[in-house]
Amino acid sequence: MTHIKFLEKVASLMQLNAEEQTYLSTPARIHTATINLSGEECPAFRIQYNDARGPTKGGIRFHPEVDEQEVTSLAFWMSLKTAVVDIPLGGAKGGIQVNPKKLSKEQLQELSRKYIRAFVDHIGVDKDIPAPDVYTTPEIMAWMLDEFETITGKTEPGMITGKPLTVGGSKLRGIATALGGVYVLQEALRKINLEGKRVIIEGFGNAGMTAAKLLAERGFTIVGVSDSTGGIYNGEGLNVEEIIKAKKATRSVKTYAEEHDAIEVTGNGILFEACDILVPAALADSITEENANKIKAKIILELANGPITAAADEILHQNNILVLPDILANAGGVTVSYFEWVQNRQGFYWEKDLIDSRLKKKMMDSFNQIWERFESNNYSFRENTYILSIERILIAAKLRGKI
Numbered sequence: 001m002t003h004i005k006f007l008e009k010v011a012s013l014m015q016l017n018a019e020e021q022t023y024l025s026t027p028a029r030i031h032t033a034t035i036n037l038s039g040e041e042c043p044a045f046r047i048q049y050n051d052a053r054g055p056t057k058g059g060i061r062f063h064p065e066v067d068e069q070e071v072t073s074l075a076f077w078m079s080l081k082t083a084v085v086d087i088p089l090g091g092a093k094g095g096i097q098v099n100p101k102k103l104s105k106e107q108l109q110e111l112s113r114k115y116i117r118a119f120v121d122h123i124g125v126d127k128d129i130p131a132p133d134v135y136t137t138p139e140i141m142a143w144m145l146d147e148f149e150t151i152t153g154k155t156e157p158g159m160i161t162g163k164p165l166t167v168g169g170s171k172l173r174g175i176a177t178a179l180g181g182v183y184v185l186q187e188a189l190r191k192i193n194l195e196g197k198r199v200i201i202e203g204f205g206n207a208g209m210t211a212a213k214l215l216a217e218r219g220f221t222i223v224g225v226s227d228s229t230g231g232i233y234n235g236e237g238l239n240v241e242e243i244i245k246a247k248k249a250t251r252s253v254k255t256y257a258e259e260h261d262a263i264e265v266t267g268n269g270i271l272f273e274a275c276d277i278l279v280p281a282a283l284a285d286s287i288t289e290e291n292a293n294k295i296k297a298k299i300i301l302e303l304a305n306g307p308i309t310a311a312a313d314e315i316l317h318q319n320n321i322l323v324l325p326d327i328l329a330n331a332g333g334v335t336v337s338y339f340e341w342v343q344n345r346q347g348f349y350w351e352k353d354l355i356d357s358r359l360k361k362k363m364m365d366s367f368n369q370i371w372e373r374f375e376s377n378n379y380s381f382r383e384n385t386y387i388l389s390i391e392r393i394l395i396a397a398k399l400r401g402k403i
Contacts, residue, residue, distance in 0.1 A: 003076040005310040010386045013379065020394060023403050027072055028056075028090075033118035035096060037103075037111050043067070046094040046119045048128050049075035052396035055126055056092035057082060057334060057341075059133025059162075060115065060144075062108075066095035077305060078334070081327040083389035085366045087338045092128050094119070100135045112140045116147040123148070125158035125345065131337050132162040138174075142167050158344030161337040170340035171352040173333075176359065178210035178303065180332015182218070183363040184324055185277065185301050191371055192322065194298055196276035198235070200224035202268070203282030204253050207303045207330070209244060211279055216240045220277070224270050228282075230254045231270035232262040271295065280307035287312045295321060302326040317380040325382040327389065328366060335362050 004025060011021050029048040034041050045068055048056040058078040071093045079091025096115060100108060122128060132141055141163045148159050157168030165171065172179070197220045201208045204227040212222050222240050224233040229252040232238065239260060246256040257264050268286060271278065271294070278297035280286050281304050287295065289311035300316065300323045302308065308316065308323065316323055336359060343349050373384040397403050 003073045003306075006386065007076075009310065010383060010390060013383060014387055014390065016390075016394075019403050023397060024050075024390065024393070027075060029122070030068070030072070031119055031122050032068065035111065035114045035118060037098070037107060037114070040098075042111070043097045044095070044115055044118055045071045046092065046122060046128070046130075047071050047075040048092040048122070049090070050079040050393060051090035052393050052400060052402060053083060053090055054088040056090040056128040057131070057161075057337065058092035058094065059131045060094035060096075060136050061133035062096050062098050062100040062111070062135040064097060064099040066097040071095050074305065077327055079393065080386065080389040081331050081334055082338075083392040084327050084370075084385055085331045085335055085362055086392065087335060087362075089129070089334075089338060089341075092130075093133075094130055095133070108140065109143050112143040113147040116144050117151065120148060120151050123159060124152075125156050125341070129158065129337075129341055130160050131334075138162055138164045138169060158341050161340040161344075163340070168340070168344050170336055170343055170355065171350070172355045172359070173336050173340060174206075175210045175214070176336035177207045177330050177333035178214055179356075180335060180359055180363045181207075181211060181279075181301055181303050181324075181329045182214045183332070183360050184329050184367050185215075185299070186218070187364050187367045188299060188322065188324055188371075192299075194276060196298075197221055198223045198237075198275045199277045199279060200233075200270055200273060200275040200297070201279045201281055202226050202231075202270055202286060202307075203280065203304060204243070204247055205281065208279065208281035209247070211281060211303060212240045212243070223275055224265070224273050225253050226265065226268075226270040226282075227253050230267070231265035232257050233265050233270060233273045234260075234262045235274060236261075238262060277301065280304045282307070285309055287316075289315065292316055293319070295319075297321060300324065302329045305330070313380070313382060317382075323380070323382055324367075325385050328363075328370065328385050331366070332359060332363060335359055 027049045031046040033044045035044050075093035082089040163169035221237040243256045277299045279301045284306040287308045292312035292315035
């Protein structure tokens with residue numbers, strides 16, 4: 001598992017003892033179930049990796065390739081993510097091995113409710129707080145909330161986040177992942193001498209599309225984007241609003257090139273076009289040992305989870321490319337989910353500007369705490385990020401007498 005490889009490396013840097021390494025590499029609790037949907041048996045998982053710093057937190061994904069190993073790795077990343085932005089939560093993840101694209105709305109609701117029935121004893125506002133992830137939505141969170149409250153017989157909106165506003169959701173949650181990443185990127189640019197603002201975004205789903213809009217509004221030039229059908233590139237810049245229109249109309253960014261000046265790029269070729277800033281916002285392991293030397297960007301903002309392999313990360317560091325790692329770069333989502341959880345517990349809801357200012361401060365403070373370390377040692381920015389988050393988890397675990 002990729003997370004174990006990174007953990008082994010950081011454990012060596014931190015000179016962790018065997019007990020500490022075992023603690024960090026072992027999930028606290030693994031819950032599994034099999035959900036029957038229209039005669040099909042769907043494996044389901046809820047893995048609570050670490051709760052030393054608070055109730056566990058993490059999304060639920062519906063995807064045909066979900067398995068226990070993937071969910072365990074993602075739960076580990078969530079543990080580090082909540083620690084690196086210093087919110088009082090641990091890390092978890094959930095999923096169902098299913099192709100949601102083949103399901104009707106009625107079947108999706110049935111599946112969502114059955115997931116809650118399977119794990120109702122293990123989740124809750126003070127235990128484990130799920131959220132949306134791949135192919136899950138605010139509407140699905142509302143179904144899950146309703147099922148949980150129906151079973152438990154009490155109102156508990158804080159048991160799940162990413163909900164629609166009318167059932168206890170938070171303002172700004174829909175753009176929080178991308179917005180948090182933009183704040184981290186802007187803070188990084190203040191620290192380094194980078195004149196160019198040409199951006200390529202790999203992946204044009206919610207996070208990638210939102211990042212494109214936010215960056216364009218702030219004076220960045222989007223020169224390339226891609227989705228699962230391929231990519232488009234123009235070194236002089238693309239019209240983001242027109243790309244969004246094309247994507248929504250045809251489900252492909254490539255159709256933009258039919259009426260606008262852009263070249264089509266096949267496969268993952270968009271990663272290797274000329275730019276100053278690269279934003280991987282698609283799937284894991286996009287940048288590998290085999291292609292890392294082709295990267296022309298000076299900064300990489302990881303909006304996706306795990307888009308760079310361990311071997312590729314070393315190459316990028318040697319090439320003086322600053323990688324802003326996923327556990328910081330895309331932590332805006334879990335940060336505003338935390339804000340939603342706090343608002344649910346208070347029964348008092350914040351205005352958009354207040355949430356925005358608190359998110360910005362949290363992301364900037366987190367970046368600067370890591371940057372201070374980065375400037376004072378020879379470790380990569382990612383390694384410094386991991387070290388800070390692991391230190392926080394271990395301190396909490398030791399204070400609790402877990403190790």
